[in-house]
Amino acid sequence: MxxxxxxxxxxxxxxxxxxxxxxxxxxxxxxxxxxxxxxxxxxxxxxxxxxxxxxxxxxxxxxxxxxxxxxxxxxxxxxxxxxxxxxxxxxxxxxxxxxxxxxxxxxxxxxxxxxxxxxxxxxxxxxxxxxxxxxxxxxxxxxxxxxxxxxxxxxxxxxIQPLNFEEYLGFRKVEIDTSREKIFEKELKRHMAGFLRTGGFIEALDMDERMLHKYIKESLLERVVFVDIPQTFPLDMPALLLRLLTITASRPGFYLDYRNLSNDLKIDQRTIANYISYLEYALFLQKLYNYSRNLLTSEKKVKKLYPSNTAFTLALNPQAPLSIVLEQFFVNALGARFFLKTPQKEEIDIIHNREAQLLPVEIKIKEQIGKEDTKKLFKFMERQQLHRALLITLHTDTTIRKEQYAIEAIPYWRYWSIMQRVSAPPGRSC
Structure with a gap:
């Protein structure tokens, strides 16, 4: 040697x-x-x-x-x-x-x-x-x-993560006054679109669409699926790994149901569960648990599955709508671990749990925000005695109040404002 x-x-x-x-x-x-x-x-x-x-x-x-x-x-x-x-x-x-x-x-x-x-x-x-x-x-x-x-x-x-959005802008030599995001709305939207495509992989920053998808599929996904994981775990169907990843990219945030997957794929549930765990191990998938104060209860409840990077989703599902990709982006960027789905079918995208303090986060990428979009947030806040929640939107930029409760609606491109709200101490607005 x-x-x-x-x-x-x-x-x-x-x-x-x-x-x-x-x-x-x-x-x-x-x-x-x-x-x-x-x-x-x-x-x-x-x-x-x-x-x-x-x-x-x-x-x-x-x-x-x-x-x-x-x-x-x-x-x-x-x-x-x-x-x-x-x-x-x-x-x-x-x-x-x-x-x-x-x-x-x-x-x-x-x-x-x-x-x-x-x-x-x-x-x-x-x-x-x-x-x-x-x-x-x-x-x-x-x-x-x-x-x-x-x-x-x-x-x-x-x-070591791919570049986050702030680092991405730095590598692009783009200067933003983060205390005055609104001035840079057009530029931030344009660069956010580029960031979602490349996923923060440095080598991919200047690739065109065709080359980018080829790079993500061959240099990242297929290399790990067909070479790295089989070298580590005893498995005989590496193609199943790619299929499960493709299914997740086609429906980011889908409810993980081993029985349905088993019926659709004609493969036993235990094998599917093992292969999903291999993809988690390889850092390709992010699993969210249904929130409960009892962690054992969360473990038993239904779970959601997302690709770990938006570049994976767009390489495998180029037609994925912006609303779905942005939901995944914030799940990834916030390191989300919990969501909420109640027996009454009330759903909240993210329950951010920081130092035992909760912040419900809903992502609604749509033209208009109505009462139905805030109803479940207010109910959760009242039930948990929380004073604030976060609503990530397409355009809406306001604070929606009900008695002592406040929902801050912030457009997705105001990245720093969103990250500050998530990291702020409970009960405090930034």
Whole structure:
């Protein structure tokens, strides 16, 4: 194995410019932990910039004077290798001494592709106190059976997301005075449409429609469905994964009914449940639970399923209406975990639960907002003794009051106002 191919800085002391890219906010967050003993674990979808983040950290270390030979990067996405043999080769050929002697930075990319990786990394960590380990994985590998047990107390986990809308504008070099959103309405609507199409994937920002859909399908969805997931889980129908994802993209937010899916697909319910869990593991699907103060009750109730990114929906369902795509966008952007569906069939899109404080959020992308659109919000607020709710709209921009209760109606393109309302302390308006 030619290790120097993965580590060009061993030759000239520099990370190639094309490896570095543009820094994101997450860079400043993770670099605070470089001096800590714990492993840094970056997880997330493919193509969100985890490898780029690693190279940015390596570039920073080199600029701070860390010797190039004390920085070792390897990608298990490019080659399969035994970790013990890999480290031994590095010690003999490059380091010229035992790994435990000096401060060394070890970067292992796509670690989930190494068999039994948690126990092997644990041994490496425990035997080498001076070693700083940084890992990436294109899935929820922190949730793997054995990961928490083997590495408990030994790692910090960071989920690397695609660009959010604010970062997207930054990468586009678009400047918005966020305290005066209304001035920029046309520009924000135009850029929001572009963001929904690309899903915040950096490589996709300048692609035309045809190339974009091909990129999302082949480089992201099909690569994970037909290669990554089958390498991780025992399954014999990878095409079923893509079919389930396509069904979800055709109806974002559909009620998950294993019996109906089983009847439609002629596949048993347990298999369908397992395959949906694999898609969740791969970060392709987002599951919402029917809200109850009792979490066990929520677990038993009907659930809703969304694709995790609007680019997935539009690549698989290009004709998806704006109202559906925007509903999904806010479910994704707010990290929604709960919705509401009562026995009386009252439904609310999102019940945002922050520090045990509730904020009901309804998304109504329509020309006119009427009493029927606020009725269920007021009922929920009265029942739960909440003083405010959020209604995300197409045009309507007002506050609708009833006694001591207030619903703030905000157009979807006022992104910062919406995010501020969601993060505001309960009972307070921004």
């Amino acid at each position: 030619e290790l120097h191919n993965f580590n060009p800085w061993w030759q000239d002391g520099k990370v190639p410019t094309e490896f570095i890219g543009e820094r994101r906010k997450i860079f400043d967050e993770v670099t605070q932990y470089l001096d800590q003993r714990q492993i840094l674990l970056f997880t997330g979808l493919r193509r969100v910039g985890k490898t780029t983040l690693m190279h940015q950290i390596i570039d920073t270390l080199l600029r701070k004077g860390v010797h190039p030979y004390h920085i070792f990067y390897f990608s298990f996405d490019e080659a399969r290798f035994n970790l013990e043999e890999l480290i031994e080769q590095y010690e003999i050929e490059i380091l010229k001494e035992d790994l435990s002697k000096e401060k060394v930075f070890l970067f292992l990319d796509e670690i989930q592709k190494m068999r039994d990786w948690p126990s092997k990394v644990k041994i490496l960590y425990d035997l080498n106190p001076k070693l700083k380990i940084v890992l990436t994985g294109s899935a929820q590998i922190a949730m793997w059976k054995g990961t928490r047990e083997s590495l408990a107390g030994r790692y910090f986990d960071f989920v």
